Amino acid sequence: xxxxxxxxGRNRRGQGERLREDIVAAALRLLDELADDQALSLRxxxxxxxxxxxxxxxxxxxRDALVLAALERCHRDLLHAVDEAEAVSxxxxxxxxxxxxxxxxxxHQHPGLxxxxxESTLNRRNDMSFKEELSERTTIAVRRCMDAGLAPAGDAAxxxxxxxxxxxxxxxxxxNQPDHPWPPLEEQVDRFLIKLVGVPPESPGSxxxxxxxxx
Amino acid sequence: xxxxxxxxGRNRRGQGERLREDIVAAALRLLDELADDQALSLRxxxxxxxxxxxxxxxxxxxRDALVLAALERCHRDLLHAVDEAEAVSxxxxxxxxxxxxxxxxxxHQHPGLxxxxxESTLNRRNDMSFKEELSERTTIAVRRCMDAGLAPAGDAAxxxxxxxxxxxxxxxxxxNQPDHPWPPLEEQVDRFLIKLVGVPPESPGSxxxxxxxxx
DNA sequence: CTCGTTACTGAACAACTGTAGCGCTACGAC
DNA sequence: GTCGTAGCGCTACAGTTGTTCAGTAACGAG
Numbered sequence: 476x477x478x479x480x481x482x483x484g485r486n487r488r489g490q491g492e493r494l495r496e497d498i499v500a501a502a503l504r505l506l507d508e509l510a511d512d513q514a515l516s517l518r519x520x521x522x523x524x525x526x527x528x529x530x531x532x533x534x535x536x537x538r539d540a541l542v543l544a545a546l547e548r549c550h551r552d553l554l555h556a557v558d559e560a561e562a563v564s565x566x567x568x569x570x571x572x573x574x575x576x577x578x579x580x581x582x583h584q585h586p587g588l589x590x591x592x593x594e595s596t597l598n599r600r601n602d603m604s605f606k607e608e609l610s611e612r613t614t615i616a617v618r619r620c621m622d623a624g625l626a627p628a629g630d631a632a633x634x635x636x637x638x639x640x641x642x643x644x645x646x647x648x649x650x651n652q653p654d655h656p657w658p659p660l661e662e663q664v665d666r667f668l669i670k671l672v673g674v675p676p677e678s679p680g681s682x683x684x685x686x687x688x689x690x
Numbered sequence: 691x692x693x694x695x696x697x698x699g700r701n702r703r704g705q706g707e708r709l710r711e712d713i714v715a716a717a718l719r720l721l722d723e724l725a726d727d728q729a730l731s732l733r734x735x736x737x738x739x740x741x742x743x744x745x746x747x748x749x750x751x752x753r754d755a756l757v758l759a760a761l762e763r764c765h766r767d768l769l770h771a772v773d774e775a776e777a778v779s780x781x782x783x784x785x786x787x788x789x790x791x792x793x794x795x796x797x798h799q800h801p802g803l804x805x806x807x808x809e810s811t812l813n814r815r816n817d818m819s820f821k822e823e824l825s826e827r828t829t830i831a832v833r834r835c836m837d838a839g840l841a842p843a844g845d846a847a848x849x850x851x852x853x854x855x856x857x858x859x860x861x862x863x864x865x866n867q868p869d870h871p872w873p874p875l876e877e878q879v880d881r882f883l884i885k886l887v888g889v890p891p892e893s894p895g896s897x898x899x900x901x902x903x904x905x
Numbered sequence: 906c907t908c909g910t911t912a913c914t915g916a917a918c919a920a921c922t923g924t925a926g927c928g929c930t931a932c933g934a935c
Numbered sequence: 936g937t938c939g940t941a942g943c944g945c946t947a948c949a950g951t952t953g954t955t956c957a958g959t960a961a962c963g964a965g
Contacts, residue, residue, distance in 0.1 A: 494942080510811050514728055516922065527944045529924080538923075594809045596725050598866045636873070637860075637881060641852070644859020651813045658851070666852060670885045709912080731952060742914045744954080753953070 495534040497524050502545040503588065510587035512542045512595040539601060546592055547605055553581060554609060567619035568626075568674045572664070574616055575638070579646055579660045586650040593643065613639055617672060627673045634672055641667045710749040712739050717760040718803065725802035727757045727810040754816060761807055762820055768796060769824060782834035783841075783889045787879070789831055790853070794861055794875045801865040808858065828854055832887060842888040849887055856882045 501523040505515055517538055521528040535541040560577040561570045582589040597603065617638065618631035626634075642664065649657050668674045716738040720730055732753050736743040750756040775792040776785045797804040812818065832853065833846035841849075857879065864872050883889045 510814070511726065511728055513726055514811075517924090518922070528922095529926095529945085530943055532924075533942075590809070590811075594805070594862065594866055596729075596805075599725070599868065633873075633881075637856070637878065637885075640860035640863060640878070641856035641882075641886075642859065643863060644857065645852075645855035647809065647862055648855060648858060651809055652818075653814065658848075663852065663855070666848075667856075670852075671856075732954090733952070743952095744915080744956090745913055747954075748913075 494526070494530070498526075498531055498534060498541065499545045499548055502541055503549055506542070506545060506591045507585050507587035510590040512591050512597045515542060517541070539597065542591070542597060543601055543603070546597070546603065549588055549592060550605055550609070553578075554612075556581065557609070557612070561616070566625075567616070567623045568668075571613075571616040571620055571672070571674075572668060574613065575642055575664050575668070576661060579642065579664060582646045582650055583660070586653060589646065589650050594647065610635070610639060620672060620674060625674055629673075637671050638667060641671060709741070709745070713741075713746055713749060713756065714760050714763055717756055718764055721757070721760060721806045722800050722802035725805040727806050727812045730757060732756070754812065757806075757812060758816055758818070761812070761818065764803055764807060765820055765824070768793075769827070771796065772824070772827070776831070781840075782831070782838045783883075786828075786831040786835055786887070786889070787883060789828065790857055790879050790883070791876060794857065794879060797861045797865055798875070801868060804861065804865050809862065825850070825854060835887060835889060840889055844888075852886050853882060856886060 498520060501520050502515065505519055505523060506512065509515055515538070517531050518528045520541070521531055531541065535544065557574050557577050560573045563573055564570060591597070592606070614632050614635035617626070617635040620626040621628050621631055621634075645660070645663055645667075649655075649660070669676050713735060716735050717730065720734055720738060721727065724730055730753070732746050733743045735756070736746055746756060750759065772789050772792050775788045778788055779785060806812070807821070829847050829850035832841070832850040835841040836843050836846055836849075860875070860878055860882075864870075864875070884891050
C-alpha cells in the first residue's frame with residue numbers, strides 16, 4: 476500500500492512535472508484494480524498519492540484527459556516491453572511467438588489495464604489511435620516470417636489481423652473470467668500461430684524466460 | 691424512445707410480475723446504451739419506465755441482482771435466436787456458420803449488451819456461469835461437423851474453444867472501436883472456420899437472410 | 906362496508922462525485 | 936531583504952447515487 480520513496484513533499488521549482496508523473500502512475504495502479512475507466516475517480520487518485528483532489532487539475536483538464544494520458548503511457552511501456560521480448564532471438568517465428576506471449580503474460584499480470592486499454596468505453600468517447608502502433612508491429616513480425624519462408628506467403632495484414640483478433644479473444648476471455656479453469660495460454664497461442672499464420676508445428680521458442688516483470 | 695403500449699398504470703392484483711419484466715427490459719435498453727454495468731443506475735431505470743426508484747427493490751435485492759437478471763434474460767434470448775438461425779439448414783457446416791455469424795450480427799446490433807455480457811466487471815463479482823451453455827452448443831456444432839466428415843477429426847472442445855476465442859476477439863475489437871474501418875465480418879469468420887475448424891474452403895452458407903432483427 | 910393484502914410512492918440519509926474559487930507557502934530571482 | 940509566482944491545499948457547491956423506511960392508494964374477499 477506504500478506509495479513512493481519520496482515522502483511527497485512539495486516539489487522544487489521547475490519540478491512540477493514530477494507530480495504529473497506520480498498522478499499518472501497512481502491512476503495506472505487504480506485503473507488496474509478497478510478495470511473500468513468510469514470507476515476511476517479523481518479523488519481516489521489524489522488520495523493515493525496524498526494530494527488535494529483539485530491539484531490534479533493543474534496537470535489534466537479533466538478525468539478523461541488523465542485516463543487518456545495514463546493509457547498512452549501504459550501503451551508506450553507495453554510497446555517497449557514487447558520490443559525487448561522480441562530481441563531474444565533472430566528467428567522471425569521465435570520473435571513473433573515472443574511478442575504474442577509477452578502480450579498475453581502482460582495481460583495476465585495487468586488484467587485491469589488490459590481491459591481499460593482495449594475494452595473500456597473510453598474507446599468510444601476518445602480517439603485512441605495511438606494503439607495502432609502495436610497492431611502495425613505485429614503485421615511487421617508476421618511479414619518477417621513470410622519473407623523468411625517460415626510461413627506461407629500471403630497478405631500479412633490479413634493474417635496479422637486474424638492473429639490479433641484470436642489472441643485478443645483468448646486474452647479477453649481469460650481476463651474477464653479469471654476464475655475459470657483455462658487451459659495453458661502457450662498451447663493455444665502455438666495453435667493460432669500454426670493454424671492462422673502457418674508456421675511449422677515443431678518450432679517452440681525453447682526456454683521460458685518470459686517471466687521477467689513488466690517495468 | 692417510447693416505452694410500452696400500456697401507459698404504466700398500477701398493475702392489477704397478481705400481475706405485479708409485469709413490472710418486473712418492464713424493469714428488466716428497461717435495464718437492457720439502458721445497458722445497451724451505456725455498455726457498462728457500473729454506469730447503470732437504478733434511478734435511471736426507474737425513470738425510463740416512469741416508476742419510483744424504490745419500486746425496483748420490490749423485485750430485485752440490489753442493483754447487481756437487476757443487472758444479473760437482465761443479462762440472464764438477454765443470454766436466454768440470444769440462445770434462442772442462435773438456435774433458430776441454425777435451423778436454416780441440415781448441413782452441419784452451414785449450421786455452424788449460421789450460429790457464428792448470427793452471434794456476430796447480434797453483437798453488431800447490440801454492442802453495449804455484448805460488452806456488458808462478456809466484458810463487464812460483473813463477470814468478476816458475480817457468478818455468470820449460465821453463459822456456458824452458449825459455449826457448449828458451439829462445441830456440439832463443431833462436433834457435428836467432425837462426425838459428418840466435413841472437418842478433420844479432433845478434440846471438438848479444443849477446436850470450439852479456439853473458434854470462440856477468435857470470434858470473440860474479432861467481435862470485441864469491432865464492438866470496442868465501432869468507428870474503425872473493419873473488413874467484412876463474414877470473410878473473417880469464414881477464414882476462422884477454414885483454418886481453425888478445417889471445413890472445406892468452398893462452403894458458403896448461400897443466401898444472407900441473417901438480417902432479421904433480434905426479438 | 907370492512908379489512909387484509911398487493912402494488913407502489915415520497916421523503917430522506919449518507920456517501921460520493923467533478924469542478925470552482927480562493928488562499929497559502931516556500932522557492933528563487935533581484 | 937523583497938516579491939512574483941510555481942505548486943499546491945481547503946472549503947464549498949451542486950449534483951447523483953444506492954438504499955431504507957414509512958406511508959398510501961387500489962383491489963378483492965368476506
